[in-house]
Amino acid sequence: MKKWYAVIGDPIAHSLSPFMHETWFKENGIEASYIPVRVEPADLAKACESLLLMGASGFNVTLPHKQAIIPFLSGIDETAGSMNAVNTVIRKDRKFFGLNTDGDGFVQSLLTTEPERDAKILVIGAGGAARGICFALSRANFENVTIANRTYRRAEELAEETDASAMTIAEAEENLGNFDIVIQTTSVGLAEDEALPLSISNMKSDALAADIVYNPIETPFLKAAEAKGCRTLSGVGMFVYQGAIAFEQWTGKKPDTEKMIQLITETLGGNYVNR
Structure with missing residues (x-):
C-alpha cells in the first residue's frame, strides 16, 4: 500500500511543505504522497482521528495547531514536551506520537x-x-x-x-x-x-x-x-532543515537539503542567506 503523509493547519494553501516532501520522495525513489489538509481549530480532534483511521503514515503540524494537538496524541518526545509544541507526527503501532524539529x-x-x-x-x-x-x-x-x-x-x-x-x-x-x-x-x-x-x-x-x-x-x-x-x-534554511529531520524520521533517508534550499529560494523569487 502506498504511504501518504500530510500537513495540517489553518490556513494551509500557502505551505511549501507538499512541494518539498513530494520532491524528496521522487529523488529517493519512495512511493509516497504528501497532501495539504486545512483543519479548523474546532475540527482538530476529528482530524487526528480521521488521519489515523485513513492510514496516514505521519504528518506535519503548522499554525494554529502546534500546541492544541498534544492532547490528541499518544505521546510526545522530550523536545516537544519542553517546547509544549509539536510540528511533526509519526505513526507507531496504530498510534500517533509528536516531535518538534523546529x-x-x-x-x-x-x-x-x-x-x-x-x-x-x-x-x-x-x-x-x-x-x-x-x-x-x-x-x-x-x-x-x-x-x-x-x-x-x-x-x-x-x-x-x-x-x-x-x-x-x-x-x-x-x-x-x-x-x-x-x-x-x-x-x-x-x-x-x-x-x-x-x-x-x-x-x-x-x-x-x-x-x-x-x-x-x-x-x-x-x-x-x-x-x-x-x-x-x-x-528558508530552518524550513528545509526542520522538514528534512521529519523526512528522515518517517523514511530513514536523509534528503538533499542543499538542493532544496535552492529550489525553495527560486520558488520564492529571492536570494538565499549567508551574504
Whole structure:
C-alpha cells in the first residue's frame, strides 16, 4: 500500500511543505504522497482521528495547531514536551506520537554560517518558536544567549528554563551592539509594511541577522540589517532543515537539503542567506 503523509493547519494553501516532501520522495525513489489538509481549530480532534483511521503514515503540524494537538496524541518526545509544541507526527503501532524539529532545524541552518560557539546571541521573542530555538541552541553548546521580549516576564521565564539571560526590548535596543547574532522569532515582519520588532540602529555592521520567516524571503528586519552591512540568514534554511529531520524520521533517508534550499529560494523569487 502506498504511504501518504500530510500537513495540517489553518490556513494551509500557502505551505511549501507538499512541494518539498513530494520532491524528496521522487529523488529517493519512495512511493509516497504528501497532501495539504486545512483543519479548523474546532475540527482538530476529528482530524487526528480521521488521519489515523485513513492510514496516514505521519504528518506535519503548522499554525494554529502546534500546541492544541498534544492532547490528541499518544505521546510526545522530550523536545516537544519542553517546547509544549509539536510540528511533526509519526505513526507507531496504530498510534500517533509528536516531535518538534523546529529548533534543531534552525540551528542546522545557523551552523552553515560557521558561528563561534561563544558568540553573543540575542533572541527576539519568547513564543513557541523562540522556545524551540533556545533549547536547541543550548543543546548545541551555545552558552551566551539572551532573550528579549515585549512582555519581560515571558523572556525571564524562558531564560530560566534554558540557562539564558533576559532583557527588555528597550535594554536590547540599547545593548544591540554587543551581540554577534540577532535572531528574530516573532510574527512581526510577515507583512512588508510592518514595523521592526526593535530598533536596529545600534546593531554592529559585522553581526549576523537571522529571521525564522521564510516567506517573504527578505523580511523588513533582514532588509534593514542588510542596509547596515550585516550578514543575513533567512528562514528558508530552518524550513528545509526542520522538514528534512521529519523526512528522515518517517523514511530513514536523509534528503538533499542543499538542493532544496535552492529550489525553495527560486520558488520564492529571492536570494538565499549567508551574504
